[in-house]
Amino acid sequence: MRLVVAQCSVDYAGRLSAHLPAARRLLMLKADGSLLVHSDGGSYKPLNWMSPPCSFETIEPDEAQASVGVTEVWKVTQRKTGDALIVRIFEVFSDESYDLGVDPGLTKDGVEAHLQELLAAQVSVLGDGHMLVRREYQTPIGPVDLLVRDATGASVAVEIKRRGEIDGVEQLTRYLELLNRDPLLAPVQGVFAAQEIKPQARTLAEDRGIRCVVLDYDELRGVDVGHTRLF
Amino acid sequence: MRLVVAQCSVDYAGRLSAHLPAARRLLMLKADGSLLVHSDGGSYKPLNWMSPPCSFETIEPDEAQASVGVTEVWKVTQRKTGDALIVRIFEVFSDESYDLGVDPGLTKDGVEAHLQELLAAQVSVLGDGHMLVRREYQTPIGPVDLLVRDATGASVAVEIKRRGEIDGVEQLTRYLELLNRDPLLAPVQGVFAAQEIKPQARTLAEDRGIRCVVLDYDELRGVDVGHTRLF
């Protein structure tokens, strides 16, 4: 990894056009040729970048550029899409390279799959007497997160999301349409379960007779969590 | 901005849990206290991070940590959400700070809003005799991108996307359902316009009687563009 702190301007031409006027920035050049242009604020997204696979080359500035103070020009291009990133460097404050090796990678815990697992183990959260039929119940248009039977034995299709938005309601609606054609299952009730449900999604869901259930992750995980604390 | 290259392990506890085993990485500490952990590959997304606003503190390693070689512990916390990132440092290879100042920011050109603007000015692209009624025609469930009348005077609702996927078709379907309840507008024809339309989206749209139109950005922009070339 090569880290360059420099006064520079940046232009991107590809799926859109973008321009960064000259300023002091960090240029991060990764081993795969990709380039990130970071400022000293904002979130993790760079001001501009080029994703791998891409090729890096350094160009001598032409006379016009040199006359306005450009000492070096970087050109990073993506072969496939034709996207190009041009960095014009006016002054370099630091230029260091490091060998970081390959990263062993991240392990995660607590995403949607985990929510599904927890809810499957406690479908009674959805209502007294509910029983799990199957997780990932297969249909021709994709799997329903949970298929459940309520206390009366009626079928319930559950769509689980971390954040419940309109997309999820549409998805569940398509499943319900299909499941309700099956005489062995129909009538199938829909339940939209999420840690957080957006008002628009709730409105749409209820308008379609789909019940909304807000999930409490900590509660699902159990009171006596005993999960490792970091500090 | 402080750049530290170090052998370190990272743990995140917040909306989910995540762990990075010890390896050589770049730690980017921004002026707002936010932290990015980058490896020497992948795209612009860090392996792990903490978004602002957050606070940074350094902790002395306890005996157990010191005994396995931890020389320093960083703790970055977000007040609001309670998220915490813990970086355990084993060895520092470089530690440099730079004053980058505030970035003037990015200017963009060529996104969806621009497509809508261009198409609004040339609705005849949708068919001979088409006339624009309104851009961003308001409905109770959100604005329709373009409301148009065709050569016969019939209403046409246009949904514009950069990339046309199923979501967009669903969105347009909801609008059409609503607009067709209005006797002053009905019957309203739907047009799904995008630079690129995914096969599944096209199938769904056509199945619902929605016409698909592929937009050519360069063509909409006009032949004599005269846009600045980068190289």
Added chain:
DNA sequence: ATCTTAATTTCGGCA
């Protein structure tokens, strides 16, 4: 390889 879906999404716009 292509497509679908989630994301600690981030980011901008508008009410």
Added chain:
DNA sequence: TGCCGAAGTTAAGAT
């Protein structure tokens, strides 16, 4: 400020 939708989304999993 909160909500909603787009993004040069990126990234992971399934087909």
